[in-house]
Amino acid sequence: MTAPLTPPHRPSPQDPAWPPPYPAAPKGADGTDDTPDAATEVRQGLVVLLAVTLAGLALGLLWLWLAPRIPLISDGKAVFLKDTEGENAVGADGTFTLLALGLGALSAAVVFWFYRHGGIAIVIGLALGGLLGSLLGWGVGTLLGPAHDVAEHARAVGAGVTFHAPLELKAHGAILAWPVAAMLVHLALTGLFGPRDPEPGWDDALPPPHDAPAPPHDAPAPPHDARP
Template sequence: MRHARDFAVTVLVLGLLGVVAGVLWSLLAPRPPYVMTGEGPFLADPSTQALIADDGWFAVVTGAIGLACGAVGYSLSRRGRPLAVVLGLAAGGLLASYLATLVGGAVNLAPASITASGKAVSVFPGPLALTAHGVMYAWPTLAVGLFFALEGIAGYRDSPLRTPFGGQDPYGPLSSYDISDR
């Protein structure tokens, strides 16, 4: 029962952080400029790098929060139920990335009107959308990866294999060997 509770709490907390990440992504990422025509909205500058930068900012925001979640999850799970927390980091990270894309795409700036070549053109910032969907895996991958790295470091530090034979060399000191005896 405690495992299910730890899993659910981890997923819920990461889901809430996904909303925060979506707002943060919306504030940091550049918006591609669109113009409104009679046929609908069109990208004002097809060679804009804003579409690529959106994906990069999403990876940076969700990756940083994923690393923080992995560190916090590791420190809180030291009391004995790390499997539920690791599974919660993976599932919650996927949920949080999805929620961040929804919230980041929904939070948008107001349209701006500018004048170009004597004619009023309505240019407005477009919605955020991911073009490289693989960046959605940054959050869960980095969270779980950091968790396992910290667990591996702690496991090695506490391992009896770190000092084999109880710290004693079974063959004695190296200086007692003489190569000429062979």
């Protein structure tokens, strides 16, 4: 039998420089470890949660500005849709969903830019902030939109005058668009551009070198095979 050959990409165990040192942990500009401790990571997660939640104000204002309106008209006794074949109600839900998806992707990119190291607290803050931001945007859009009391609004404008229905979100599942988009984008960015863990060396997989220390003299000798 022949001894196994050392693969060309591994240095020989007889090399005095073997085993190679493990890659050092990432260091900052001042030579310190960039990985934050648990308390710092929790604070960063709270900052992400607050910032992403407040971004829901932008979602509400954009939704109020871009969502199509539903025109109504009154004959003095009842309120009717002015355009019975319109799809403005569906358009309002679609506008909210698209805006939430865009803001989710944007918030994930910004969070990854500032906190490239990641961390469970930051991920939770991003997901929960996206959910709260969606709820805040929904509330802002409906609050600042047309009046919710349709009958009172119709009496105020008078018969035969067109007015707009309240801005509503009928597809409540659109609330999840922001956190889902944020998680997917953040996961993709972390997988593509996030810091890599150091790879282990080959010293654990290779046999000990030939110049390993000999066993002590008082160690028991191995038994000899008895042959006739």
